[in-house]
Amino acid sequence: MKVYLIRHSEPDFSQVDAAGYKGLARDLTRLTPEGIKIADKAAQSPIFQEVQMILVSPYTRTMQTAHEFLKYHQIPSQVELLLHEWRPDKANRSDATKEELDTAYQDFLNGTHNSVLDFETGDEVIARVKSVLDRYKNKYDCIACVTHGGVISQFTGERTIPFCGIYEIDYE
Structure with a gap:
């Protein structure tokens, strides 16, 4: 099955920041006006002529990006919980510091574990996403997944994933 991994468009954290949202609540953020333009431009990609299903992470920014597509x-779509972004703290501590989160992210990227946080490893991200793709691989020849840079980097090896960047993988 051909899979197009697509990063969400540019998020606007100003609304959630102004509301004082922390942790997972920050994932309720919407797209910026520029992010909507980026998504509209990406929607013109010829890949959408072959995509049979669009799977979407449950975060607001990914769902709004998919909405623009x-x-x-007229492609069927489905929100899939396990397409979410990398988890820096599987215990969901609300008191993790920015420094702890930054260290966990560097560990995630480098395959090390110097962080005090119990973060999701790259292998865990891959296994989580594969558990979703496995349910679709015998039903479709080509799907798109609107997801996150941390997810896409684990499948492609790319560290810098642009907003609405599209990456093709063969999934068996």
């Missing part, structure tokens, strides 16, 4: 294409 679906304005132009």
